[in-house]
Amino acid sequence: MLAMGRRARAAARALALAPADTKRAALLGAAAAIRARAPEILAANEADVTAARAAGISEAVIDRLALTPARLDGVAAAVAEIAELPDPVGKVTESWERPNGLRLERVRTPLGVIGVIYESRPNVTADAGSLCLKAGNAVILRGGSDSFNSSRAIHAAMVKGITAAGLPADAIQLVPTRDRAAVGAMLGGLDGTLDVIVPRGGKSLVARVQAEARVPVFAHLEGIVHVYVDKAADAEKALAIVKNAKLRRTSVCGAAETLLVDAAARERLLAPLVTMLLDAGCAVRGDAATQAVDPRVTPASEEDWRTEYLDAVIAVKLVDGLDAAIDHIETHGSHHTDAILTEDAQAAERFLAEVDSAIVVHNASTQFADGGEFGFGGEIGIATGRMHARGPVGAEQLTSFKYRVRGTGQTRP
Amino acid sequence: MLAMGRRARAAARALALAPADTKRAALLGAAAAIRARAPEILAANEADVTAARAAGISEAVIDRLALTPARLDGVAAAVAEIAELPDPVGKVTESWERPNGLRLERVRTPLGVIGVIYESRPNVTADAGSLCLKAGNAVILRGGSDSFNSSRAIHAAMVKGITAAGLPADAIQLVPTRDRAAVGAMLGGLDGTLDVIVPRGGKSLVARVQAEARVPVFAHLEGIVHVYVDKAADAEKALAIVKNAKLRRTSVCGAAETLLVDAAARERLLAPLVTMLLDAGCAVRGDAATQAVDPRVTPASEEDWRTEYLDAVIAVKLVDGLDAAIDHIETHGSHHTDAILTEDAQAAERFLAEVDSAIVVHNASTQFADGGEFGFGGEIGIATGRMHARGPVGAEQLTSFKYRVRGTGQTRP
Incomplete structure (x- = not known):
């Protein structure tokens, strides 16, 4: 897990510098790969559904888990839609000049490395992966055990798309094991490599993440x-x-x-x-x-x-x-x-x-x-915290910012 | 300490709803009270300096600790300057309309309750307290032992100013003890009442806060x-x-x-x-x-x-x-x-x-x-993290936001 964190950090640097066109092409490629590999993905999902039924999982959970050709096409369409969103990175959100002639601007930058912990819905693999990449972030996805094969198949297709566009495969990593210790490692922040964790799932998952995470969390526990x-x-x-x-x-x-x-x-x-x-x-x-x-x-x-x-x-x-x-x-x-x-x-x-x-x-x-x-074109979740992100968390809220200061030789008196 | 947290939370609600004029008047009153009470504050500072000398504290630390009439006037002037900053709360930062006629806007709100942990500089009591209040936040200040009397005297003057304007005394609280356990309690988040902690001081303080805080931290460990x-x-x-x-x-x-x-x-x-x-x-x-x-x-x-x-x-x-x-x-x-x-x-x-x-x-x-x-009129510190605040943290970055949605009867299809 720590090695995944280090690889994500290295990929984040490449992603932060990737031109908007490259990220767009990567996500369009990922959408195309999901469509092209529909038979494999649906077969993997079939295996998950069969195993879930055999394990006596509730029909409500199986409904969230199950993919049909139409649902999978929707997954690919959502990735393509995120590809076409305006790129939030590099956008100047404010600019001003000081009396000494210094020109300052505030510009959006990626957040870094995002961890997403989710449950049975395999589409989160595609949705969350795409939104994070659009905002120039690397992501480590930890899907539910029930959807393990489905998520792996979707993830493999996405990696094919993004590497074809020249972005690193480590831009979107999927924890390759059902081992529950992986969640604990992510909540610990992977030795400082995770910048934020987004839990997607039921109240017990969100409550655990909020209680145990040593890094910031974008989530809502409940919507009363x-x-x-x-x-x-x-x-x-x-x-x-x-x-x-x-x-x-x-x-x-x-x-x-x-x-x-x-x-x-x-x-x-x-x-x-x-x-x-x-x-x-x-x-x-x-x-x-x-x-x-x-x-x-x-x-x-x-x-x-x-x-x-x-x-x-x-x-x-x-x-x-x-x-x-x-x-x-x-x-x-x-x-x-x-x-x-x-x-x-x-x-x-x-x-x-x-x-x-x-x-x-x-x-x-x-x-x-x-x-x-809201017109955000997608969201990774809705946050009720007051730090950084609040309300629907779209690509824009998955960014940070920095200040650029342009001078002509100014020194401070 | 937990009672301080609860009182801060209650005060934060009153502050969040306080009109801009009230906050301005409160801070101008605080500045005036600091000036009016200069003799008491300087006497308290004298006691701190004498005790520090007796304890063999280094001259560099004593220089940071010592107030002169001119330095104290500077402290009051900084509070008055923060009073006159534009109020960040309620500012609409974006607004747009959806095809269904819903009008949305994003508006700045206070962050909530801010904890500030600092060392020998007594002026932080006034600076940090003022900036937090300007952005509609309650603040819990934990000053250094060396400047205990100075901070208490400055704090008492500020409370006089803010209560005269009708704001709650709990808007700016100072931990009333030198007990080191107070820092640990703040790092634990005071039972969920602290939204963010800002350490002001040397590298060892910042490192401890970053390592142990269970709430977000705005800080930089070092500036290489x-x-x-x-x-x-x-x-x-x-x-x-x-x-x-x-x-x-x-x-x-x-x-x-x-x-x-x-x-x-x-x-x-x-x-x-x-x-x-x-x-x-x-x-x-x-x-x-x-x-x-x-x-x-x-x-x-x-x-x-x-x-x-x-x-x-x-x-x-x-x-x-x-x-x-x-x-x-x-x-x-x-x-x-x-x-x-x-x-x-x-x-x-x-x-x-x-x-x-x-x-x-x-x-x-x-x-x-x-x-x-940068033209921010003041800062509570400089942050190198990527979450929420980055660079010089002024009043604006001590806010959060929410979305207002205005409709004319719209239901979602």
């Missing part, structure tokens, strides 16, 4: 996402947005988990919202006011206000206006994504300013919390 | 700063810049430590540069070519290429052109600040692109590596 329906909310918008935020897909981190309704809107909005959710097949756990709406509502416990269901379940509570809503979110939330629905511009601005979450939303679904929907 | 004199360098500029880079002040992190001279400029530049340095009172440790210039040059060992002297000593080496210079810097440097002196624009651009340091300089002194000289 709130929608606050203000007294000045438009009823029609509120019904549509709450339904979408909760039920479009219940397993994504941007799915709403708690609905807060302004007490001043109780008569007008509480019953329609709760009834709509129940009728759409969503279980509702509510406070006393919510329980009074419909006998299908079950009582919410204190625990429910801190629960990420990732399922067709929602907690509903009446709150005493904007301040109480913000207070509830700051006390129980996870700083991921939170929304206010209101036609009162002042209330909206206060919510957007005062809720300390990576993404704050006014009058739209929380399920837009996604790098693709 | 190079000046590369290219074959196309202007002789007059080179002599002036090298002299300034090495000797203006030898104790600052931006002071040059290694001079690399292009072998193609040996005849024209090596002897003049080395003679100038020797004549200016700088000890020169050189390779064989440099030793041949003057009998006063002593042989450089391998160790010298990795040494931060912080003194009137320089290591000098002939290198075989630009590539060898870059290679030497990447192998032996500390990614702090490095300069090229040349009239060849292409060579300059290659150096600025390929040297992976926080600050890269063309035709100017490396002693400009300073937040004030």
Whole structure:
């Protein structure tokens, strides 16, 4: 593992200096190689799926693991799409001149070496590898045991593409063993060679990485996402947005988990919202006011206000206006994504300013919390930390920066 | 210590929402209070200096510790200057619209709670406290034992100023004990309440913080700063810049430590540069070519290429052109600040692109590596890491960001 780290560091240097065109060609080559090797990759995936079934792995996990020709084509398409993103490296983000004539600029540089630890989804091999390379970083991928053969086959195709473009094979390395000690070694930072770790997977993986990593981590542990329906909310918008935020897909981190309704809107909005959710097949756990709406509502416990269901379940509570809503979110939330629905511009601005979450939303679904929907062209994950990256982590947030100072002979007095 | 952390977290929330005018008034009040309490602060400092002398502390340390009326006025002036900086919080750094009509913007927010661990300079109490507050952060300061009384007196004055403006006293806390266990507690992150630690002091302090901190650290361990004199360098500029880079002040992190001279400029530049340095009172440790210039040059060992002297000593080496210079810097440097002196624009651009340091300089002194000289109005330190902050860390780099999403009822298909 330490040798992988050293090779990654050496590759990172080559990648940092690689022209934008080379990186683009490398990723287009990787996408083409994934398509060309589809039979091998699908066969490797078939072996993984068979082994997972034999081991009694749940169908939900097998669904995340299984590739079809269409899904694999989607994997290749995503790599090609990342290839065509604007290159973040070398972009001057600020420039200014000092009274002494020094010209300064701040320019994006790669971060260095990124470690990605993931579970059963083999597409992460391609997605994460491509985004890291686009931003000029070397990456060490540690996939799940279940998808070991699939990840190896996808990785081999990608390496073929990137080496054909003249980039080092070590730009994207895959830990070549199922040995669990590899994860521990990565969390230790591989002797200073890993600059950041990105965990992709369930809560237990993320919690372990956050607790044990000796290097920075880009992640979110959970998305306890709130929608606050203000007294000045438009009823029609509120019904549509709450339904979408909760039920479009219940397993994504941007799915709403708690609905807060302004007490001043109780008569007008509480019953329609709760009834709509129940009728759409969503279980509702509510406070006393919510329980009074419909006998299908079950009582919410204190625990429910801190629960990420990732399922067709929602907690509903009446709150005493904007301040109480913000207070509830700051006390129980996870700083991921939170929304206010209101036609009162002042209330909206206060919510957007005062809720300390990576993404704050006014009058739209929380399920837009996604790098693709933000226009980033891809994301390696969503971060709720405040250091370096926050919200959807796209290629740009996988960069660092440096200062260039241009003089004409200046010395400091 | 954990209670301090909790109080800081609570104060951080109030600070994050404090209007720019309030923070400005708080810092102007703090500056005024430092001036008004000058007699008490100078008396406390006198007690520290007397105790330090009695304990046999070196005069160099006592010089860093001692305040005079003029120095204390400078401390107050620096706080007032930070008060007048533009407020970084709430600044929209990017905004864009999606095809579905969603309007997105990225806006600066405070980082949270910052821990600052420093040594004998009591002015850090005021500087670091002010910069953190300007960026809307709460700060926990842990000063050195030597400056305990001075820091307490300055801190008390600042708290008077900030509370008079209506900000919480816990916005700037000073660890009220000399107990060394406090440092260990801070390095542990105070139960998740510290977001980042900034060490200010000597190499052993920084090394300990970097090795043991369980939270991100903004720091540089050392500044092994190079000046590369290219074959196309202007002789007059080179002599002036090298002299300034090495000797203006030898104790600052931006002071040059290694001079690399292009072998193609040996005849024209090596002897003049080395003679100038020797004549200016700088000890020169050189390779064989440099030793041949003057009998006063002593042989450089391998160790010298990795040494931060912080003194009137320089290591000098002939290198075989630009590539060898870059290679030497990447192998032996500390990614702090490095300069090229040349009239060849292409060579300059290659150096600025390929040297992976926080600050890269063309035709100017490396002693400009300073937040004030960059126009940041102040800095909490210079960072050589690649995460979040790099180079001079001013108020802006003490912020994080979030995304605001404004819709008109959009749901995700």
